[in-house]
Amino acid sequence: MAEDEGGGGEPDNRLLEAVLDDDEEDEDEFVMEEEVNDSEEVEKPSNINFDPSLPTSHSYLGTDMEEFHGRTVHDEDSFLNVPVLTNIPVILIPGQTLPLQLFRPHEVSMMRNLIQKDRTFGVLAYSDSADRSSKFGTTAEIYEFREEQEYGIETVKVKAIGRQRFKVIETRTQTDGIRVAKVHILPEWVLPSSVSGVQLNSLNRLHMFVSGKPPACQFKQAQRWWQKYQKRKFHCANLTWWPPWVYSLYDAEILMERMRAQLREWDENLKDDSLPSNPVDFSYRVAACLPIDDALRLELLKISSAIQRLRCELDLMDKCTSLCCKRCHNTEITTKHDIFSLSLYGPMAAYVNPHGYVHETLTVYKANNLNLIGRPSTQHSWFPGFAWTIAQCRNCGSHMGWKFTATKKEMLPQKFWGLTRSALQPKMPEIDDGGSDKLRWGRVISSLVYLCFKTFFDLANVFDLPFTVPCWPPHFSLPKGGPFSSAPFSSFLTGSMENAEGGTQC
Known part of the structure; x- marks a missing residue:
């Protein structure tokens, strides 16, 4: 984009002002500022005829680029x-x-x-x-x-x-x-099944794997399938101290299915085969499209286990209710229910403007507290067929992104917003609200149960008793700071790895 700010979310707008001043001199036009009507009712786009592969091609960089094949992988x-x-x-x-x-x-x-x-x-x-x-x-x-x-x-x-x-x-x-x-x-820790320590090899034929899931089924059918899957996979949990639902919290396939359900809220036409089937690649795909700030994203990058990364991502998607201006903090720009996907990458991807500044842009169909600056332009558009207009925070004037409008009447959606991640701050609910009482007490009880069990197990080791059971939680120790100890939502997370770089494995 030719006229967007080079440092979306930066405190000053000098680059924007300089570019707009040049436009005034060259084209003898005046800069228009339009206030967005927040009360306007906007429905989520249902019929989208825009080709989602167009943004992934980055055609604004040119079509005659030299392609390379093969892949370089360094040893962990x-x-x-x-x-x-x-x-x-x-x-x-x-x-x-x-x-x-x-x-x-x-x-x-x-x-x-x-x-x-x-x-x-x-x-x-x-x-x-x-x-x-x-x-x-x-x-x-x-x-x-x-x-x-x-x-x-x-x-x-x-x-x-x-x-x-x-x-x-x-x-x-x-x-x-x-x-x-x-x-x-850094290595990727691929952990075994949470119940692998008590699984009997003679009963392996009874195990059900996700590859047997029908490729397409109705919601109720899928729900019954997952219930049957959990019952058969975790039947051996009855031989341990912990119920099956505890082990399901650390099962990669169940975590991935929960994440797919969240992603379908952003893209109703999402197909399972468009997402990676490998838990490691899947967790990275989700991390790349989460609209979180740099501090939280860096913590996700540090985690070495796909299971723990998925658990943290699920917690983020559950707790992040809205996105605010990073500079104003309390000025709400959009909510997670307004996010939708217009690209094969998902609702957010990285794009570069002519000045070389990279913006990770989140697509939403509704935004609040924004003013539009200047006229629509199709130059260097990241979404072919759409014209962009610069959007600023109504309160502080910082650059928030762009409003995209279709250049043809038959194109759907007719308009949407592209918000730059660097200008957004996720808003998390307070932990002390009434709805968190059950969650908080559940974790207190689970910690007490763990301490009782650990005491009993230590005594068994002292007296050399032949007694072994799987650890709690599966694969992970109790939180000792963990990778999210300094994050605002650290109190929401359980089962944090003992350290972010290598982690612990039982």
């Missing part, structure tokens, strides 16, 4: 040196697409060199724009590349995809200006 727990980009305001998630437009000479030179090698670079993750020290990041692999020169300025356009998480050991800057980091590729 290995150490390597990778060039890193430090000016990308995105916490890249593995599997997420990252479009780039680079103008700085050392970055252009870095991309040229990478094309001749393994096409892999690092994207550092910053939880705070003011703090430029980073301990974590994600490797990105280039799959499309284009180099061009305009007005004597060399530019590279890149499409990359996130691959593997890493921890930064040290960084250094070379004489050519390229920054290189020594990183540790």
